[in-house]
Amino acid sequence: MTPRPTHLFRHEHRVIEQALRALDGMCFRLQAGDDIPVEALAQALDFVQNYADRFHHFREEEYLFPALKQCGLEEGGALHFLCDEHELERELLAELEFAIEEYRYGDSDAVRRFVEIMDRFRKHLIGHMQKEDTLLFRMAEDLLDDDAKNALMRNLAVEGVSRKYERLAADLEKAWAI
């Protein structure tokens, strides 16, 4: 059976959802007045910055989207829209990092800011992944021929980073998801 790059991307979405459930649990506890060690927030930030964005989004932008453009998918349409969504998520992550630093130094408003930004980030990213799962990856299955899928699989075959962050997502979910 021809390898299917969309399986890898869908799997990465499921890993990201594990970390989002953990972050949701963190927000719930913070709103309830619990203290959360800043190291745990920093670990969750490490995941969303380095796996969700610099690993997963990077792989979509660097390999999947260009392969789809080569097969005739219009650059100005869905792909442009999805890249814009990645950019907005990057901006929210920068704000989230700042809110964690404020929390570290005891700013009294930091919890409210963290929860508010996290809520926007989570909703946005979940909606984004749903669009890719239900529309983009289906289009990719139809548009990419076997050669294009094989070439993509060669570009996507990097295991080390992925394993490390899959473990982190599972640990975070176990510790914090409600």
Ligand SMILES: [Fe+2]
């Ligand atoms: Fe994406």
Ligand SMILES: [Fe+2]
């Ligand atoms: Fe994605």
